[in-house]
Amino acid sequence: MAQTNLTIRIDEGIKHEAEILFNRIGLNMSSAINVFIRQSVREQAIPFELKPYDDYYTGENLKKLKRSIEQSDRGENISFSMTELEAMESGEIPQRAIDFLNKHKGENANAKN
Numbered sequence: 001m002a003q004t005n006l007t008i009r010i011d012e013g014i015k016h017e018a019e020i021l022f023n024r025i026g027l028n029m030s031s032a033i034n035v036f037i038r039q040s041v042r043e044q045a046i047p048f049e050l051k052p053y054d055d056y057y058t059g060e061n062l063k064k065l066k067r068s069i070e071q072s073d074r075g076e077n078i079s080f081s082m083t084e085l086e087a088m089e090s091g092e093i094p095q096r097a098i099d100f101l102n103k104h105k106g107e108n109a110n111a112k113n
Contacts, residue, residue: 006033076104 015029022032039047055061071077078100080088087094 008033 018032019029022029027035036047068077078097080094080097084094084097088097
């Protein structure tokens with residue numbers, strides 16, 4: 001089979017990290033890229049899942065965001081100071097948060113139905 005050259009542009013730091021990785025598994029850069037291309041052709045697809053680095057915009061998070069916006073629009077929100085948030089990290093729950101949750105407990109249950 002005839003061989004051809006392929007020239008690509010890549011960040012120097014990423015190239016260096018990739019060379020270290022491929023060397024650890026017994027490949028050079030050319031062999032590793034050949035493996036990738038051959039597998040892509042074989043599968044007729046990229047041989048791994050491509051997804052955004054930031055997983056924030058998952059379906060589940062978007063549902064939570066929409067629910068939060070709807071609650072805020074209905075006035076069902078509460079804000080905390082940094083001091084209160086730090087206290088909550090150690091297990092303390094401000095009384096006004098408990099009061100808020102108790103006040104809206106029945107409303108939230110009805111909104112789900």
